[in-house]
Amino acid sequence: MAVNIKKSILSISLAFSVLISGFGGSAFAEAPQMNGQNDSNLTSSVDLLASKTLVKRTVTPTAEGDIIREVHEVPVTLLAPSMASNRVKITVLSTYQFDFSKNMYKYSFNLDSPSWINPSVDAVFRVERSDQQYGYYNEVASLAVNDASYIWDHVVYVGPNTGHYRTRVDLKARKLDEIIEDPTIYSQSDLINRTGRVWVFNFVDYTSQKVLNKPPANWARETRHSRPWDLRGDYKKWYDNAFNTTLNLDGYDVHHIRPLFLGGDNGMDNLIHLPVSTHSGVTGWFSGY
DSSP, rough: OOOHHHHHHHHHHHHHHHHHTOOOOTTTTOOOOOBBBTTTTBOOOOOTTTTTTEEEEEEEEEOOOOOEEEEEEEEEEEEEEEEEEEEHHHHEEEEEEETTTEEEEEEEEEEEEEESSOOOOEEEEEEEEESSSOOOOOEEEEEEESSOOSOOOEEEEEOOEEEEEEEEEEESSSSTTTEESEEEEOOEEEOOTSSSOOOOOOBEEETTEOOOOOSSOOOOOOOOOHHHHHHHHHHHHHHHHTTTTTOOTTTTEESSOOOOTTTOOOOOOGEEEEHHHHHHHHEEEETTT
């Protein structure tokens, strides 16, 4: 009984938060930061597959590891309506966090409903991986649940392997008089390294139109070039001549987009200047590549 009361309170709280979000459309749809600085509660851009049901998404770097949370709302039509309504919603909360005790990625899924009706569903929770952000995704772990719980988390573990990861949830109504309108839910993809850190870095240099994109996850460890003794001076000289300007590198580092230890070279198309704090974060992320 205590668990059911607790769950009801959580359902009311979630319903209230969803209601509040409806009065500020930008609250959960912020564009990614483009100045290279990292926010402690970064709201990332939304992939097309995730945009239909996604309500809220946060990526939060913490001292204990990065945490990703996504909330999706899935409408359900009741052919035999209750409480004077023939439409309710299932809320799917997915959470990623690195489990240091197991040295594995931990994905947790939780079902809830902002209403007092909890549609009975079967569910398959999947974790998928790709070498490329917009490449082909392969299933690496899954969990099939009959009559999925609205109280307990469902957990899927994945071994650490640098890659672009996304989750997929397939819902199937157990009752003939309940129709799930969007039964397949995809999360946004995230690039995660072997130590569980999520790629949260964004930077654009509008003069050169260079962008710090998410790298692929299949670069081999091979060093073919050494760093020139005056790489910073070489980059500035090229930049000033190429764009007829005077680049001020105070507070910036020159970064190899593809690191030298992962087969990168010193060509100017492989270099970009980043704020020192961003460069430090990117370098730390690649140390776990």
